Amino acid sequence: MAMTVHVDIVSAEGEIFSGLAEMVYAHGVMGELGIAPRHTPLITRLKPGEVRIDQGSGEMRHFYVSGGILEIQPHVITILADTAIRARDLDEAAAEEAKRRAEEALSGQHADFEYAKAQAELAEAIAQLRAIERLRKAKNN
Amino acid sequence: MAGGKEIRTKIASIKNTQKITSAMQLVAAAKMRKAQDRMSATRPYADKMRQVIGHLHHAHPEYKHSFMKEREVKRIGYIIVSSDRGLCGGLNNNLFRMLAKEIKAHREKGIEVEFCTIGKKALGFFRRFGGNVRAQITQLGDQPHIENLFGTVKVMLDAYESGDIDRIYVVYNQFVNTMSQAPMVEQLVPITSEGESELKHHWDYIYEPDSKDVLDNLLSRYLESLVYQSVVENGACEQSARMVAMKSATDNAGELINELQLVYNKARQAAITQEISEIVAGAAAV
Numbered sequence: 001m002a003m004t005v006h007v008d009i010v011s012a013e014g015e016i017f018s019g020l021a022e023m024v025y026a027h028g029v030m031g032e033l034g035i036a037p038r039h040t041p042l043i044t045r046l047k048p049g050e051v052r053i054d055q056g057s058g059e060m061r062h063f064y065v066s067g068g069i070l071e072i073q074p075h076v077i078t079i080l081a082d083t084a085i086r087a088r089d090l091d092e093a094a095a096e097e098a099k100r101r102a103e104e105a106l107s108g109q110h111a112d113f114e115y116a117k118a119q120a121e122l123a124e125a126i127a128q129l130r131a132i133e134r135l136r137k138a139k140n141n
Numbered sequence: 142m143a144g145g146k147e148i149r150t151k152i153a154s155i156k157n158t159q160k161i162t163s164a165m166q167l168v169a170a171a172k173m174r175k176a177q178d179r180m181s182a183t184r185p186y187a188d189k190m191r192q193v194i195g196h197l198h199h200a201h202p203e204y205k206h207s208f209m210k211e212r213e214v215k216r217i218g219y220i221i222v223s224s225d226r227g228l229c230g231g232l233n234n235n236l237f238r239m240l241a242k243e244i245k246a247h248r249e250k251g252i253e254v255e256f257c258t259i260g261k262k263a264l265g266f267f268r269r270f271g272g273n274v275r276a277q278i279t280q281l282g283d284q285p286h287i288e289n290l291f292g293t294v295k296v297m298l299d300a301y302e303s304g305d306i307d308r309i310y311v312v313y314n315q316f317v318n319t320m321s322q323a324p325m326v327e328q329l330v331p332i333t334s335e336g337e338s339e340l341k342h343h344w345d346y347i348y349e350p351d352s353k354d355v356l357d358n359l360l361s362r363y364l365e366s367l368v369y370q371s372v373v374e375n376g377a378c379e380q381s382a383r384m385v386a387m388k389s390a391t392d393n394a395g396e397l398i399n400e401l402q403l404v405y406n407k408a409r410q411a412a413i414t415q416e417i418s419e420i421v422a423g424a425a426a427v
Binding site for chain 2 (some may be wrong): 008010012013014015028029030031040043044045069071072078080082083091092094095096097098099101102105106124128139
């Protein structure tokens with residue numbers, strides 16, 4: 001039997017793959033990597049792309065990762081996969097968005113206050129109407 | 142017949158409410174199971190990262206990322222995880238109450254606090270509570286995705302790196318078991334390195350492109366995954382708390398119905414007795 005290495009692909013949201021492989025291919029930031037069992041320890045960032053796992057006997061598994069980190073130890077290969085495309089500007093935009101939402105929510109306090117005021121006015125109006133109705137009934141009797 | 146009709150309508154309306162609460166209980170139970178699965182699915186990622194970070198930390202003690210450096214605390218950031226919806230017992234309120242106490246203690250010591258809220262309930266509370274809400278996100282849904290959290294977490298981490306905040310905590314409910322949830326305040330940054338004082342054997346990775354780059358990348362992902370984990374855990378807590386709350390609501394409604402039914406039966410019987418005695422009295426008079 002050919003030599004195999006244990007491969008785990010995990011993302012923050014769950015495990016994607018776990019099993020044995022004869023060879024793993026991935027796109028590192030410095031270039032394409034082909035990893036055989038008992039590779040020397042290595043750590044690299046991954047580029048978005050395909051990860052191929054050769055399970056032997058011609059069986060090939062394909063996974064798409066949108067980046068992440070690949071860690072190699074002689075008997076274990078771990079891919080910490082990202083589930084979303086990461087880029088500095090994208091993250092920056094998301095951060096801006098989060099800030100804007102907070103500001104909006106805080107300035108929304110004003111609107112809430114007006115809502116409360118309107119509610120109070122409505123309650124008053126209803127109370128007045130009730131009083132009028134009661135008066136009317138009393139008159140009719 | 143005294144109030145017979147009113148009691149009957151009351152019973153009918155309570156029965157309707159009971160139907161709703163028991164349906165909510167069932168839904169919450171199903172969702173809770175899924176949330177628990179999701180919770181355990183997030184663990185391997187963070188565990189693996191912790192290992193790698195631990196290794197890098199030991200292999201390169203000379204390089205310290207700012208996320209690992211302790212500094213004097215003047216301002217604290219809290220990332221508060223809460224639910225979007227209510228009807229889950231005292232889950233959110235217990236958390237907020239505990240946090241409010243802690244914040245009060247900090248303020249007495251002259252330490253300022255800032256917030257970042259996840260979920261509607263936290264936003265609503267801390268808007269009234271006062272203090273600076275730096276970022277917020279709501280409507281993560283039952284299946285939160287980590288990419289929705291990136292921005293929110295980044296705002297806090299950026300504030301930390303620029304020195305606006307000296308420490309960040311995550312506040313969430315920890316899932317103990319179905320019946321109980323414990324409010325938790327956990328330190329996010331600076332990262333407290335735990336145990337393993339010495340590297341057991343001397344080997345190091347080959348780094349591509351270099352160790353600093355990899356470590357920086359890992360750290361921010363690690364922190365995001367920690368926040369994501371607490372969001373998922375809080376979600377499981379929300380569902381289990383809702384399940385318990387709805388169960389007790391259903392039970393209470395059942396009790397109420399029984400009581401009302403008794404009152405109704407008594408009223409009905411009294412009315413019949415009265416009618417008979419009236420008829421008998423009438424017959425006797427004739």
